[in-house]
Amino acid sequence: MKQRCALAVSVVGLILFSVGALAQHELDVLYGYENGMTTVIQPQVQPVRQMVTPQPNTYLLDVGMDFFVPEGWQGFMLRSCRVQQVWISPGLVGNKSRVGTVFSSSSTTPNYFDLPYGGTPHHHFIFAANAPGVYVFDLKATNGVDFQGRALADMAHVYRIYMVAGNPNRLYGTVQPSARYVGSLYDLNLRVGLWSNGSEVDRSEQPVNPWAIYPYLMGFRTSGNVEVVAKLQKHLSVKVSRNLSGMQRQDWAFAVLGDTNEDDRIDEEDLQRVAHFFASSHPSGDVTGDSKVNLDDLLAVLTYYGQSGQGMR
Numbered sequence: 001m002k003q004r005c006a007l008a009v010s011v012v013g014l015i016l017f018s019v020g021a022l023a024q025h026e027l028d029v030l031y032g033y034e035n036g037m038t039t040v041i042q043p044q045v046q047p048v049r050q051m052v053t054p055q056p057n058t059y060l061l062d063v064g065m066d067f068f069v070p071e072g073w074q075g076f077m078l079r080s081c082r083v084q085q086v087w088i089s090p091g092l093v094g095n096k097s098r099v100g101t102v103f104s105s106s107s108t109t110p111n112y113f114d115l116p117y118g119g120t121p122h123h124h125f126i127f128a129a130n131a132p133g134v135y136v137f138d139l140k141a142t143n144g145v146d147f148q149g150r151a152l153a154d155m156a157h158v159y160r161i162y163m164v165a166g167n168p169n170r171l172y173g174t175v176q177p178s179a180r181y182v183g184s185l186y187d188l189n190l191r192v193g194l195w196s197n198g199s200e201v202d203r204s205e206q207p208v209n210p211w212a213i214y215p216y217l218m219g220f221r222t223s224g225n226v227e228v229v230a231k232l233q234k235h236l237s238v239k240v241s242r243n244l245s246g247m248q249r250q251d252w253a254f255a256v257l258g259d260t261n262e263d264d265r266i267d268e269e270d271l272q273r274v275a276h277f278f279a280s281s282h283p284s285g286d287v288t289g290d291s292k293v294n295l296d297d298l299l300a301v302l303t304y305y306g307q308s309g310q311g312m313r
């Protein structure tokens, strides 16, 4: 009986130990490679994580990073890689103890971190914000070197961690650009403003990320009946009425393309820009996202010439 007890205790201990180890690895961002490309192996579903609130107006999230060890392997898949910030929400900073702020929307912080560091690839970053909302941290794994010392290509997609501070009302969903737009959806920012009694009371902005769990997810402190005006870069805005509460799906389709200066009108200024940059690859004149300024861009502007976004009305 005594022996059985001891066995039971050690089995429970083993399970607890395994669960503990698994839990940590499930949450850590683990880097490896796939098809000759540096990538994030886990978590495969790009996460939405709740920040903790140790005191009022402080929201924290611990993000662990490490190299992936495939089943049956004795060591890591990678020798080294760089964690490159691609985009981060204003108001969110990623700190590392004894290093300081590594990630932020300021160009005065490094905004990348090379692994391994100090002899180990396992590091923790504390992301912090001081207001409720949904924050975004977009990263790419670059400069990868595999376990045999071979150089790897950079990650082709962008990995997104959504961080939820507090319990804001949320909108999430898909974003459909104009059929004329052929570029990457990620190159376009989505700006969502909430309007009440003729003035904007809340707003959020982030790049659309087609690889994330939701292409967009935004948090708002505003509740109740509002006009929601969404504007996708280069496109004219669209507007819907919503009663904001909890987490609600709102898919967007933007049919009208050709706003080069983001004033939500397609007019002479847009025509002038396309004309000015014609036959170049300047992004200000590239409406369709093919990195060329040509007849396609001119055609889009001419087709919708004189129109303004629904948010303008």
Ligand SMILES: [Ca+2]
Residues within 6 Å of the ligand: 258, 259, 260, 261, 262, 263, 264, 265, 266, 267, 269, 270
């Ligand atoms: Ca315009």
